[in-house]
Amino acid sequence: MRSALSASFLSLSSFKLPDRVHRFVCPLAAFALCLSSCKRNEPAGEATPAPAPAEATPQPTTPAPSIPPAPSTPVAVVATPAPAPHNPPPAEIWKEFSGPKAFEHVTKQVEIGPRPSGTQEAEKARALITEALKAAGWDVERQEFTDDTPRGKIAFVNLIARFSASGAHPAPADAQQVILCSHYDTKRFSTIRFVGASDGASSTGALMEMARVLALDPAFAAKFELVFFDGEEAIQQFTDTDGLWGSRYYAKSLNASGRARQFKQAILWDMIGDKDLTITLSPDSPLALAKGIFSAAEALGVRQNFGYYGREILDDHRPLGKDAHVPAIDLIDFDYIYWHTADDTLDKLSPDSLQKVGAVTLYYLKHEFGNK
Ligand SMILES: [Zn+2]
16 A cells, blocks of 8 residues: 555656645756746645635733742742653653654644744744743744845744753753754645645654753753754745755854854654654665664564665755764654645554654664764
């Protein structure tokens, strides 16, 4: 079933060359074909009627959590209500990753509705992410920028989270060694209501859960920079100048600040929620990273869920690797027939898939960076 569908997708690709083809690094001949015949592959045949534009129905942002009134008699003030870490930290931290908890975050992202860059809904997505990160004790930086897009100027916002091992805030920006990232925006469609359950929400919810788990071990958490990218999706169609808006800007900022040098690796999650989990690594993945991920999957008994894709995949890991020179891998399930359709909905997802990817990533990271 899967391989048949996959095969039909590939043969379709070679004729219609949908938008996603731009996410592959085509051989030269195919690339020339891309240039001449690529067109946006919105699923116009979908029965779902077009909804009102997402930005037409602004809603109030999530209110800040209420603060209890101050007592009348002075008491010792606790400055940061961060949760107490495990003492000692869990030795097998990958066992702490909860698929159901991640799935709760995914559900809340999807419930916002479509979340394209520059909309009120994208801001609501950020509010939920920020709230969860801060509740777990992370400092959150908003990296804001405006860029000229095929739809005019759009304001983008990356969220960058760092953890302070010492308790001093804001956390220093020179201690991180590994970037863990996801995009939270969803692709804008005019013909369908696209909520991006796997494409946008799954990896975002899982990374929010990752923040909670890492915080159980402050010294370990301080080694990571969590980045939630805006604007992964092309505004119209993928080209060198459309798509990957947030990751291109972030990579540029790493170079400009000189921070690119401090990072040894980057792991990107994208589309990791499919019930039928098939992580499809791009063939150009850094070998050491791919080996480490496969070994972790083997150790946790889920090796059958991890393999390679037939062609190279262009995603947010690319600017990190090519522009900032940080070895970067994309854990993505691109064998997902609901990709960029109105059917990329919660019922296609499983908490178990989030659990597998979360645990494998943590197992790898703990063995690679836990004692350094
Ligand atoms: Zn997408």
